[in-house]
Amino acid sequence: MIGTLDSKIPPGPLASKWANHKDHSRLVSPANRRKFEIIVVGSGLAGGSAAATLGEQGYNVKCFCYQDSPRRAHSIAAQGGINAAKNYQNDGDSVFRLFYDTIKGGDFRSREANVYRLAEVSNLIIDQCVEQGVPFAREYGGLLANRSFGGAQVSRTFYARGQTGQQLLLGAYQALCRQITAGTVKMFPQTEMLELVVVNGHAKGIITRSLITGEIQRHAGDAVVLASGGYGNVFYLSTNARGSNVTATYRAYKKGALFANPCYTQIHPTCIPVSGSYQSKLTLMSESLRNDGRVWVPKARGDKRPPEQIPEAERDYYLERKYPSFGNLSPRDIASRAAKEVCDDGRGAGESGRGVYLDFKDAIARLGEETIRERYGNLFDIYEKITAESAYQRPMRIYPAVHYTMGGLWVDYNLMSNLPGLHVIGEANFSDHGANRLGASALMQGLADGYFVLPYTLPNYLAGEVGKRPGTDAPAFEQVERDVRARVQKMLDVNGSRSVDSFHRELGLLLWDKCGMARNATGLREALARIPQIRDEFWRDVRILPQKNETYNQSLERAGRVADFLEFGELMCIDALTRDESCGGHFREEHQTPDGEALRNDEEFASVFAWEYQGNGAIEPPKLHREPLEFETVQLAQRSYK
Amino acid sequence: MIVAVTGVILVLFVIGHLLGNLQIFLGPEWINSYAQHLRDLGGFLWAIRLFLLIAVLLHIYYTIWLAIENRRARGSYREREPVKASFASRHMAMSGLIILAFIFYHLAHFTVRVTDPRFALLKADPLNRYDVYSMMVYGFQNVIVSAFYVLAMFLLALHLSHGASSFFQSLGLNDKKLTPRLARIGRVVAWLIFIGYTSIPVAVLLGLVKPAQQL
């Protein structure tokens, strides 16, 4: 069905690929732009900035989000910052270095050309956001401040207190608001995309459900842009918002778009540990804490003394010990796995034994409590609110949690999937982070895609599509809408005995156990055997109340999402099983160096795994397509943070 | 904004009026000559009265209008707990309306002098001026009248304890540091006004101030 995967990477030297590409892409004239309808699903950093920018350029945009306002997209929760190669600190940063750090951080599993472009436009993002009124931190001279973040050896991270995501999102949201007033963007809040409509092989529309009235609607467009975020909630417990889901991208996958690298999930090392079975979500503590906090566990197994009673000599500062040069700042995947290791070894902190200490005692002694309060006050407050403990007095307890998903729909250099017309941006695509994302890079990628990449590459597709938008009465729309209604009805008709959440929780625990921080073939096979059973049970025994579509129905909303997670989880495990190597966030226990580091197999696996859905009904194994990754500029090396 | 501006005009009047009244403690000579000065202003006095009347009417008109809008805008909770709003701020309409009633009574009592038949019996003072001093003393010797005055002044103080500082907020004349200070100053001023005004009936009732003439 699908030929070779063409990544459409432009020719020429790495540094001039993007400029060349822009010079030779097709354009749509200003007069013609208003003839196009663009559908954007999602209103976070990627979707919001894309919708606003396309509106600015004169296209008609319809933007959809499940939240009650575009300002509530989960990008808002990002704390730490956004990277850019401005080199304002005069510490040797450059576009190349940002590119290199990103590709190395991704464990050499991303495309050189994409990542280089990302580093290149990073500077434009900062200019744009400052002009929009994003109140970045500043120095006394009035110029922008930076900090070093997430294991970078230069200070290239721009931030707005611990609320950088919020401020960047509000910038995009305000740009979006401006376009809504200008009439170029029509916003559809509380409207969820339930299906993609493909006409003659091109993505030309979506079917949506209003979360308020239950109304099922058809929307036709000349192109569809998915910016619906990641799938971290497949694990039930994650740092994602409760509503974050895989439905938009998974539905596109079932309509023929390839899903790339679903096993690449990022586990963030510094989250507040789980405290009980009732827990509904995990809370991230910004990684910036590791700049001043020291991570340790007791040296002795089962040492349950309160941390202040454990003498210095009996503490194991394991990150500093194992990675002397990066220490507490080693990359996320490495820090997470190290935490799991010491906890598996029975040396975990706290009641549950699933936690490690993040200690600020030395930093407070060195810098004074005031400075620490200034830097991390809001984070310490959050911590205290949740745990009722003060991190000024005793070390924080932290544990890794699912945070971000590097996998996503496969896209080419133009951010278009193999389905023509379907564009995928932000966390929803797979493109820039490889097997592990560096801190402060997600915000960068979302905004790069939305403000500076898609607005150049989308016209390249549209130019050949003048007047090809189908009417919503086209047979394809009719058919897809019928399918959607039937599926909703089927779900309501089950009328079983178990709540939607109970299935979600069961799936999440299973995946966290078998396809979480560390995976092995046996575990993955067990998960693959179990998931279809949970899914069958779901379709036999789920209970949705009220048992009706035409109303505000949160049970039904969630049921649809969980049903997709129940299929998607399987795809994730298949990918994890097939990728028989360790890389970045994907750690296969069978493949590690003698001292427990991830062992890549570049010979066999230096490629993107893109999965094609096969057939309807019962799940047949998806078909694997490989896109080889070619490295012309960087040398593949084992990541070493020692 | 109109509420704030008219409010501040009325506050200034209240302070001026208080300073005038406190002259009662300086004896009949002072206050009677003060009252005579006011009356000598003639047309100008009427201009001031008209100005104050307009201020009062605008203040009332706009607050009623705002109150209606606000009542419409707020949600109808079954249960509602104020977190920070002071008692004064939540009962501005009530205190305002009672003060309005008081103003009517006060004008009838001391300005038009129709409520107390004894005032007609008062003779002019030695310098042939109206004996305001004695009028006030006789007026306040009635416990019920004095009690109403004290109550009204209490409500006025309450009204001002919120109103005085609100002025600065509504006109945007404060900032984060000034706001709490202004609020404190507003409250202090309001209660000083209360003490000032109530000191007169209290002094009369305690017999510390006696009439200058017998009826």
Added chain:
Amino acid sequence: MNFRLRVWRQKSSDEKGRLVDYDAPDISPNTSFLEMLDIVNERLIERGEEPIAFDSDCREGICGTCSLTINGEAHGPSHPGAACQLYMRRFTDGETITVEPFRARPFHFIKDLVVNRGALDRIVQAGGFISARAGSAPEANSIPVPKHDADRAMEAAACIGCGACAAACPNGSAMLFTSAKVSHLAFLPQGHPERVTRALRMVSAMDAEGFGNCTNTYECEAVCPAEISASFIAKLNREFARASFAKKLGD
């Protein structure tokens, strides 16, 4: 811990609502308020009763989705903080807890504890932005911004848009929300070109939505999870007066 809940149940804006009592036994003190409602809902579903509809998303106090009035206070008794950051250890064992939605006339009722706060979006749409076309911005460091101004802008920009200010206001006024956005942009040099129209348009949009007027009770400031200071309302009043004046002169 055990609690008795009195929860506002109302199927739609056409039907009458009422407070319904539910028992919430056996709740860990480390449960968040919303997780406690999750547990109650799970039990309702088990019994075949319709679960209580309530809004939430990020559950870490930043998205502004949760919108509960708990025991008569917007976001509940633990200020500053959103309802999702409220933990059951804050209550006493055996306590009766009343839960209602955010109420203010412009927040149109949807179901149970859920209201529509689109009015807040429309206020921002009226002018709460800087017109900066993507790709046309000057170099980020070309306009220095004094640290003090940037910090003040950040304080105002921290608003999470939950609408607790209007829900707690005895006048249903959205002044705190509006003032935060107007102030944020007025503190920055980039916001100055549109300063006059922004203040005028946002205030008139706020009035058009049917929000009430500020009588300086400061309830908004007290319940604000983002600790937005009411001094920004003074700033809005100032900006508005300035803008009205500038407009008169300009015409």
